[in-house]
Amino acid sequence: MKKDINSNRHIFMYATILVVIVAILLTVTALWLQPFQNRNEKNEKRINILTAAGIPDVNANNAALLFEKHCTSEFLLDENGNPTESEEGLPVFVIDRQTCVIPMQGNGLWGPIWGYLAIAADGKTVVGATFGHKSETPGLGGEITTEKFQGQFAGKQIRDNGSPIPIEFDAITGATKTSNGVREMINKTSESYAPYFQKLPPIQ
């Protein structure tokens, strides 16, 4: 008897088998590539921290080594700006005993954006910044990851003697929402770290 490929029985069998095969295939790929992806993400984080702090020529190959060499301590802050032992808090990475690199999180146009801000030992001056994004438009909002955009932050002041001051920078043409997101993100972060930077430089 010739098999009828349009019978309900065949359709259900076909769909079930296809989906199971695809599921196995995707699981195997994901598990196999997971270590590579994790390594990339970890390196990415190190590259961003070191680049923000002004370490030149960091790439995926030497990131782990350089991070070990330059990152003198990393700790978490409680809400009063004191280093804490607890699991939760605001992370700080100290590079070469002087620059504090702090992570930032915010929202762009299509999804989350993030970045690292490096602050000099005086607690006021920006040494550098790096940004990343999940799904901003390539060529528009995606430009926040370029050197041209990130380079302009060095030397800017995020704090007056007393309180945090809003950051000013050149936005990206055609990416107003992303640029606003970056501004919000920096301002929010510098406010939440204010108690810590207030105490700098005495506590190093």
Add this chain to the structure above:
Amino acid sequence: MANYKKLLIEPLRKTNPVTVLVLGICSCLAVTAQLKPALVMGASVTVVTALSNFIISLLRKGIPNRIRIIVQLVVVATLVIMIDQFLKAFAYDVSKQLSVYVGLIITNCIIMGRLEAFALSHNPRESFLDGLGNGLGYSVILFIVAFFRELLGSGTLLGYQVIPQTFYEAGYQNNGLMILPPMALIVVGVIIWIQRTRHPEMQDSNNN
């Protein structure tokens, strides 16, 4: 043999998926502001069209007609997810730049169009070449559009400055409009115009 060659070459010109069939315009607007993402996008789409055409053609005698679109989608989606994972693992920088558009290959009309129109009725080898040809046809247009948009919009190619500084000192300015999406549509329109002027037989007659 000549037939295989035709399958591969024709989509680059006379049956080009973008300028003649007018498919895949959406991603053409999105990733062509710069050359590098356009190239990777073209390569990814080419791999997906070729492989999905091949796989669907292998399965074509067993696919129940009533769920064939779903089966096609599952195959395409699987391939795209795998490519996305591979890019994330081995070409992390590019994958970051392309971000959402790799995932959006699934919805690229060229792929489904070729599966429906070609792979379901031809043998795997022909289907593979047809997919490859159409992917390359798409890449060529992406390349041309991205070339002009990056050159005139940013003065760079693949990120390198090509328009000399003296031009800017003499008053030349980058055309900001070029990096906005509408210009992709206009550049594609100009390509279609040139192509149809050179091949009058492609023009639609007014009697239809």
